[in-house]
Amino acid sequence: MKLESITLTNFRNYHQLSLSFSSSVNVFLGENAQGKTNLLEAIYVLAMAKSHRTPHDKELIKWDSDYGKIEGRLMKRNRSIPLELIISKKGKKAKVNHLEQSKLSHYVGMCNVVIFAPEDLNLVKGSPGLRRRFIDMEIGQIKPIYIHELSQYQKILQQRNALLKDLSTKRSSMTAMLDILTEQLIELAAQITIRRFQFIESLRGWAKKVHASISRGMEDLDIAYISSTPNVLENMELSKLKEEFVKGFQTVREREIQRGMTLIGPHRDDLQFEINHRDVQTYGSQGQQRTTALSLKLAEIELINQEIGEYPLLLLDDVLSELDDFRQTHLLETFKQKVQTFVTTTNVDGLDADVINQATSFIVRNGEVVSQTQD
Numbered sequence: 099m100k101l102e103s104i105t106l107t108n109f110r111n112y113h114q115l116s117l118s119f120s121s122s123v124n125v126f127l128g129e130n131a132q133g134k135t136n137l138l139e140a141i142y143v144l145a146m147a148k149s150h151r152t153p154h155d156k157e158l159i160k161w162d163s164d165y166g167k168i169e170g171r172l173m174k175r176n177r178s179i180p181l182e183l184i185i186s187k188k189g190k191k192a193k194v195n196h197l198e199q200s201k202l203s204h205y206v207g208m209c210n211v212v213i214f215a216p217e218d219l220n221l222v223k224g225s226p227g228l229r230r231r232f233i234d235m236e237i238g239q240i241k242p243i244y245i246h247e248l249s250q251y252q253k254i255l256q257q258r259n260a261l262l263k264d265l266s267t268k269r270s271s272m273t274a275m276l277d278i279l280t281e282q283l284i285e286l287a288a289q290i291t292i293r294r295f296q297f298i299e300s301l302r303g304w305a306k307k308v309h310a311s312i313s314r315g316m317e318d319l320d321i322a323y324i325s326s327t328p329n330v331l332e333n334m335e336l337s338k339l340k341e342e343f344v345k346g347f348q349t350v351r352e353r354e355i356q357r358g359m360t361l362i363g364p365h366r367d368d369l370q371f372e373i374n375h376r377d378v379q380t381y382g383s384q385g386q387q388r389t390t391a392l393s394l395k396l397a398e399i400e401l402i403n404q405e406i407g408e409y410p411l412l413l414l415d416d417v418l419s420e421l422d423d424f425r426q427t428h429l430l431e432t433f434k435q436k437v438q439t440f441v442t443t444t445n446v447d448g449l450d451a452d453v454i455n456q457a458t459s460f461i462v463r464n465g466e467v468v469s470q471t472q473d
């Protein structure tokens with residue numbers, strides 16, 4: 099798929115802006131704090147109906163404005179599809195083909211994106227929350243129902259945690275209510291876990307291939323999904339998974355009441371990476387950890403193509419200069435013809451000359467695009 103054009107109204111520091119894009123590489127070039135990342139963020143928000151930088155939608159609206167709007171024209175399966183997302187203080191409205199969607203989960207997934215930002219370089223070494231967010235964002239765009247399941251899980255988890263807290267401080271004695279919430283949580287936990295296992299199984303194959311290629315065949319990457327619930331393992335059927343969750347929650351019940359929180363479930367799970375059978379988080383060099391993060395992102399591109407039948411857009415936020423020439427060239431060359439790419443950078447010096455010569459560059463200054471060079 100390709101994003102043909104975008105129009106921003108009161109989005110971040112843009113009052114009004116319309117851009118048409120090249121179907122290969124687009125570079126947003128400018129000094130710091132001019133609005134380069136804001137442009138990339140606009141594309142991400144148009145696709146995912148939320149920002150990769152902030153959970154607070156109101157930050158996306160231009161200061162002193164009541165609403166912000168992003169319109170885009172997406173070329174997908176040889177059809178040009180108008181997309182529109184309006185963000186106001188009351189909430190968000192999403193339109194496809196000018197028709198308002200009753201649920202955002204019906205909208206997300208129309209346009210697929212893979213973003214690689216500086217914080218993703220910490221995907222391997224950083225906190226488990228970062229890795230869970232990575233899994234959730236990716237499954238969400240391939241299987242939009244997952245977004246709904248996840249938000250239901252979060253709601254019940256919150257209720258359950260509140261009740262456990264009251265039980266721990268003896269403000270409540272409603273253990274029957276705890277049983278009901280546990281049962282509801284298990285239904286969703288099992289469904290979420292099975293989707294995550296399936297996702298990791300598919301991602302693993304692609305990540306192995308990509309990583310072998312970036313490391314010139316020297317390194318074998320393996321990924322495992324580590325469940326916080328004992329005996330919950332890959333390839334288990336849904337009914338078996340549920341049984342293990344039931345047993346797990348029985349085992350931790352007293353401890354949960356003492357501690358006042360839910361101790362097992364998808365919100366505590368993690369990913370583990372091994373290179374040549376050694377744990378990358380513990381033993382990997384910084385370079386290996388970065389290459390692993392890059393391999394995961396590139397694997398995701400292939401996985402989306404496998405599931406959706408079209409390549410996603412690739413958004414690279416200030417990361418090219420963080421990668422050495424070989425990794426940079428690998429990243430851009432592999433997908434040059436297939437994947438429409440958007441890059442932000444303050445300086446083209448660190449970038450591969452061939453790539454720059456073929457790219458369309460947009461010079462960004464103080465919330466405006468002041469010039470554009472075509473390839």
Ligand SMILES: Nc1ncnc2c1ncn2[C@@H]1O[C@H](COP(=O)(O)OP(=O)(O)OP(=O)(O)O)[C@@H](O)[C@H]1O
Pocket residue numbers: 109110111112128129130131132133134135136137156157158159160161416442444
């Ligand atoms: N809601 C908003 N309304 C108006 N301006 C905003 C809003 N949010 C952010 N800005 C402005 O946007 C600018 C930052 O833009 P952006 O994050 O795109 O920078 P950048 O060009 O990517 O810079 P860097 O290279 O430092 O990352 C800042 O000047 C900030 O004050």
